[in-house]
Amino acid sequence: MQRPGVLIVLEEKFTGLAELLTKVATDDGTVIITSVNEAWARLGSLLDLFLASFKNGEGIAHLLNHTLIIAMDTITLARCEAVHPHCYLHEVTSANVSSANRFMTKSYLELIWARLEVPQHILQLGYNYLSTDVDVMWLRNPFRYINLYTDMAMSTDGFNGNVDDLKNVGNGGFYYIRSTNRTVEMLKRWRAARSQFPSAHDQGVLNEIKADLAAGELQIKFVFLETTLFDGFCQFHGEMDKVCTMHAICCIGLENKVHDLRNLAADWKNYTSVASMEKRTGKHRWTPPNRCKASMRQH
Template identity: 40%
Template sequence: MITKLLRSIRDADVLWFRDPFLHFYLDGDFQISCDFFRSNPSDINNQPNGGFNYVKSNKHTIKFYQFWYTSRETYPGLHDQDVLDKIKFDPLFSIIGVKMRFLDTAYFGGFCQPSKDLNHVCTMHANCCIGLDHKVHDLKVMLEDWRKFLSLPTNVKALQSTSWTIPQKCSFGSISIVRRKTCCDYNFELKIESFRDSAPSPSAPPSESEPEPEPELPPLPSSEPSLASLPPSEPEPVPSSPPSDDSD
């Protein structure tokens, strides 16, 4: 059942190597991978990457997903990931109270910022890559790296910090993606900006204090359309009276 579920929610260009559940934050409602990790999982200046995310079902995440979905009208033509990057700075995001956490690339890496130690990596995402041929090539190289790592004696694995030989054809470059929506699909214009092999300098971490008691969640400014439901990681109750037009 879990394998079928993971197959249904993961990106096709994400490779899984270990159980990721050990590295989730206990206080996180919505946890997502990022292109470059800024050392603070609560820093909303991290750039979200939809290659991997984990969500608890509760009143905050339900309201958050409704806000995220309706925000497509505020940012017409933007991809859902770009909309997320906008609304995380919206005042309503703080009022909703969802605890967003960004996952460390040491465990949830990618071509933008690869996990440096194969002894710890859980997933790797083929991001920061232009061209399907380049992406497929480097994914194959990554699989071969993993096979070689698994073939090492246990004592050798423990003594050395084994890393990847990728990216090769994919770049470390920062990629700007402009999406222009057409009738039935998106056209993508990709631009390579300055090349870099490390994350931007982290800013001062925000305060970790949480307001108590939790504020009442305000109604959204527009009608709430149907949302794809996500399975809870824990048997937390969901609101007993969902929006009347929810079809899921």
């Protein structure tokens, strides 16, 4: 799987990453990754909520040992190292990526696309990875519900009931890729396709080309994750007894995300504090993400 000649060149760009992955990866060679900038990592923002969700989730605190946080600037790296043992600096200098970066602005697009550089190298080093946005709350172990033998398993903005249907709109904020020669090539083509859709983000481009990747010579196998298990604000279910992750998608504005995720974190603490019999009644529901819904109506 590893290509020595190529990897020597890449190691000069990604100094220290290979060594770090040996410490973070699970026994089957899988790494959880997320990327943060200064706005997302500052005290009380998304990074704190993200890390707390693991600690308050059902038996998933150990997964933080296998989570690599990629910092986009040196200030963020220092903040990361103060709260998490596995941090990696991948500076983005093509635009101002330290601020909140409003959805689909130039800086936002540069940040989103830059996030694919480290994952591509992770695949080339022979590791599988699960990429999660930092505005995803982890509540239960998602690996129990992901087909780890598929090429790519993606969350969706709206699940249509068929896990194999390419008409599902994949969401790049939570997905798993198994490391093979074909998926390494797939990620290269995904990044290269940006030039065909210059105003689109990574998720939009992948949705444009995924049918070609599945039908072409690569024969990439995509699986889409049910939103009852991998929930989000777009197709909000609110079934607390089933959900593994909750993603603050369909939300404009960092403050709105933080506000609504804090409410959900409080809901989860209340839910996990009650007896098992009471949980089965189905009375416990999430607080609707009203700030985020309002932000989308105004957008």
